[in-house]
Amino acid sequence: MARATADRAKDRGALSPADHQRVVQALGPDAPDSPDSPALPQEPTPPVVVTSPQEFRTLLRSRAVALGPEATVGFVPTMGALHDGHGHLVRQARAENDLVAVSIFVNPLQFGPGEDLSRYPSDLPGDLARLTELGVDVVFAPAVEDMYPGGLPLVRVSSGELGNQLEGSSRPGHFDGVLTVVAKLFALVTGGHQVRAYFGQKDAQQLLIIQRMVRDLNVDVQICPVAIVRAPDGLALSSRNAYLNDDERAAALVLSRTLQELAQGAVTVEQARDAINVQQIGAGPDTVELDYLTVVDPQTLQPVDPVPGTLALVAARVGTTRLIDNHHL
Template identity: 50%
Template sequence: MSSTIDDHPAGPASGPVVASTRDELRAARESLTSRDVAVVMTMGALHDGHAQLVRRARAEHDHVIVTIFLNPLQFGPKEDLSRYPRTFDADMAICTDAGVDIVFAPTPDVIYPDGDPGVRVSAGPLGTVLEGQSRPGHFDGMLTVVGKLLHLSAARTAYFGQKDAQQLLLIRRMVRDLDFLVDVVAVPTVREEDGLAMSSRNTYLTESDREVALCLSRALQAGADAAAYGPSAIRRAAREVLVEEPLALVDYLVLVHPTTLSDVPEWYRGEALLAVAARVGTTRLIDNTPVLVGPGGGRLDVFSPETTAASAPIR
């Protein structure tokens, strides 16, 4: 029988315990009444997309840990680490409202006590395409910190948003290939009322930038609406929306297999990932949607268990 939010504790009435060191996290973890613990990993600047991840974790597990860590390994020398929004007090309010038990908010010297780590997780070939091509080394840094936080949190389940589809795929592959004893759950992308995918980087957008940025979600919807007619129709419909907005500098628009990230051929029928990245003003944005290609096809919230099984952990 599936659980509901009423089946689980509501979280501490006084708000989450805040841990900033390994020892504090361990002590807070040991004080929990159950080993049924989920983790939601963030870089801070929380919004309702993060809150939705926490609410889902809260509904399905006895306890929830949220990590807030701005990971320097994920940022290249010309990227936005220094200006990335830092909103800890507002983040804590969201965590309190969502019933989080523990917030782990370490500094870089806690996560990387010897400085730049000598050993990192390699994302392999899947980490060099799409976002990896534009941001070399980004996914190695992401997987390294996710691996460390999975160990430190000792969670049974980790929740990630479908919006970061390539990241989600790579985390699932790491969990499978390196035998992490954790389940990875995808939660559908949360969008603003106008369709813009929620992102901490949306705070960088001016009012006019935001109007331009809406072409990404419109392109994805147009592509999904053409899914019944095959890959070429999907790509064409999405591209037609993007070319009408010259102020969006498109990095890529792809229709790829959800577990290999290879372009799907014209004869392909089944689930695929329609993904786009573009620079709007000074901000680089990404968005995607799973689609079912072929007769009766259309937009999906997340991929089916059968599709994600190829990157699921082996028990």
């Protein structure tokens, strides 16, 4: 409902002045005009940007209430530096929900010592331009002090054994950090309305662990997985691709190419590992350094034989950049 609709509803007595006031407040200053308003230029309306958790909760809830009891919220948590992979998440959220909220927060809790927290790419103006084009309603872009006032949390969500293997074994504490911030964000976006949250399948282990958290902790959010988005040459899109120079980017293609060959049955797991391990970056001495390539049960992450329905996961360091990718067999 746009402002003009609310005004007319009040004029004909369908909305009390108090309810009208509530609706107008809920719509907020930036609410787009509906098609039944007098003709206006169809510039995309920028999202409302909030930084306070409480304000984010209140805004989302009041907008959902104004849309009625069946209103749904699509939520896309991100660390910014948005690329077309995020674009797919947001487009799906936009297509399936009445309201769309995106969070942009580089969560220190999920970075280990020596990881790339300090150099993690950031481009808030570019992100907001992209989210405006995508028709996002609300952007939550808190500072670290907004999310962790008084310091890092003492109480955290623990991913247990699911989070200690694969990525977790190279990045101790990573998934506990992810779950803790996602639990906080979910606590802010839920509140009576239906919430769908969108996660990319590139981070397969993260997706599984978040699905498990929702189930284990009765979180009232529906998790919607979105397929990996790849560059034309096959590289899975990632904010961390921005770290790669041309030689590294070319070398990184071995990951997606090898997964594809594995999925087609053209190579064995051992051959796939060898193919990655011999990959050189440019003419220099550096190599692509394989962390793991393994085939797992997609529900338990336990290693299994590479049969249809299983999931091949790969992680490797290309230059100084750690990349992951995966492919369903």
